[in-house]
Amino acid sequence: MQQRVLVGFCLVLISACAGASGALATGTLPPPDHLKSDEYSSYATRYQRACDAGGAQACGYLGFMYDNGHGVPPDLGLAVTLSERACSDGGAYGCVYLGYLYQVGRGVTQDVTRAAALFRKACEGEDASGCLLLGIMYKTGSGVTQDPEYAMQLFRKACDDGEELACTSLGYMYANGEGVDRDREHARELFHSACSGGDQIGCDAETRLAHQRAVP
Numbered sequence: 001m002q003q004r005v006l007v008g009f010c011l012v013l014i015s016a017c018a019g020a021s022g023a024l025a026t027g028t029l030p031p032p033d034h035l036k037s038d039e040y041s042s043y044a045t046r047y048q049r050a051c052d053a054g055g056a057q058a059c060g061y062l063g064f065m066y067d068n069g070h071g072v073p074p075d076l077g078l079a080v081t082l083s084e085r086a087c088s089d090g091g092a093y094g095c096v097y098l099g100y101l102y103q104v105g106r107g108v109t110q111d112v113t114r115a116a117a118l119f120r121k122a123c124e125g126e127d128a129s130g131c132l133l134l135g136i137m138y139k140t141g142s143g144v145t146q147d148p149e150y151a152m153q154l155f156r157k158a159c160d161d162g163e164e165l166a167c168t169s170l171g172y173m174y175a176n177g178e179g180v181d182r183d184r185e186h187a188r189e190l191f192h193s194a195c196s197g198g199d200q201i202g203c204d205a206e207t208r209l210a211h212q213r214a215v216p
Helices: 002-011 020-026 037-052 056-068 076-088 092-104 112-124 128-140 148-160 164-176 184-196 200-210
Strands: none
Touching: 037 056, 037 076, 056 076, 056 092, 076 092, 076 112, 092 112, 092 128, 112 128, 112 148, 128 148, 128 164, 148 164, 164 184, 164 200, 184 200
């Protein structure tokens, strides 16, 4: 579960408000995980313009584009710089992405404690994916003191904010009685909700639960 999220979390990031000036500069630009491949080039240009105009979220989006070479030449160093700029200026997307880079040691020296702090900042900025990833760290004790009950709170917050992977994570906690009394029926409801939102892990977990198989 943790590995799936770490590898694929960039596909489920949720944009958050960056403050008045940043919001005006970014306008209604969608986050990059909502784009089709044939839109990368044009949106990279739009992100650049918005970032130059002071849009913190757009700088974070552009960092993702440079890391993955979407519509621009791949440049990991620039991706780190843009993510740092975005996070410093109040862009929660940039904080989450920078946290990911620190967690896996991509373009920066691996530092899970720093990653946790960045995920916390994003979560406090109402970014559901930041809450999800911070919850995973508290569940596993990576970079923080293990605290299943607090992990539950973070998963619940992210799930309530529409993050399907958080609903799945919460379902695992209920299915296995981690940080909460075991409740397989509630777990099934959470898996079903996540599956309906497009999370394949939630679909698989719902199927396993229906066949009375263990949910890892």
